[in-house]
Amino acid sequence: MQHIHSYRPAGEISDPPVDVVTLPHDLRHLRRKLLHLSNGDMVMLDLKEAVLFHHGDRLVLENGDTVEVRAAPEKLFEVKARDPLHLIELAWHLGNRHLSAQIEEGRILILRDHVIRSMLQGLGATVTDIDEPFQPARGAYHAHGGHDHGSHGHHAHD
Missing domain, CATH: 2.60.260.20 (Urease metallochaperone UreE, N-terminal domain)
Structure with a gap:
């Protein structure tokens, strides 16, 4: 091996x-x-x-x-908003609940959770079930969370 x-x-x-x-x-x-x-x-x-x-x-x-x-690929919700400001508001609500989220220009991806789906729909979001690879943003307090390639050179750990 x-x-x-x-x-x-x-x-x-x-x-x-x-x-x-x-x-x-x-x-x-x-x-x-x-x-x-x-x-x-x-x-x-x-x-x-x-x-x-x-x-x-x-x-x-x-x-x-x-x-x-x-x-x-993972079972996710694709969250879409009415406009860019609404997307920021939805991201704030998800972050306030410490949920892992992949934030993109026109959508947010999160793991499926029926309670969160109801909350998002109540806030006016369109929530769709999808299966896609998930690469959530990491918080500022995760040591390797940002996967900063520059601070470790070529990552040689021999």
Whole structure:
């Protein structure tokens, strides 16, 4: 079984990966874990510190090959507003409840919750069930939350 001790951010490596590992958002914050690849192989991820992986990041195997991290489709609500100000208000209400949210220019994605759906609809939002990869914004207090590639150089943890 191969081990992984380093990684590279999405877009930094142009060579195709040898395989992929697909994980939902809550399982992409990792330090040490046995990962099951799409081809059935297993690899041991063993980093010095926990990392929040994003869709497209690459795990570097001992032999130099890479495995791409993919965000798994998840059951989400797509929240749309009447206008940009309304979208900001909806984002505020979600943030006030400390909910993970992927905030985009014309919509917000959140994990499905029927109570939150009712609240959002009561606030005038259009809420639609969708299945998509989820990459929520991380709060300011998460050490690796922003996944700041610049502060760690090339992420070599050998």
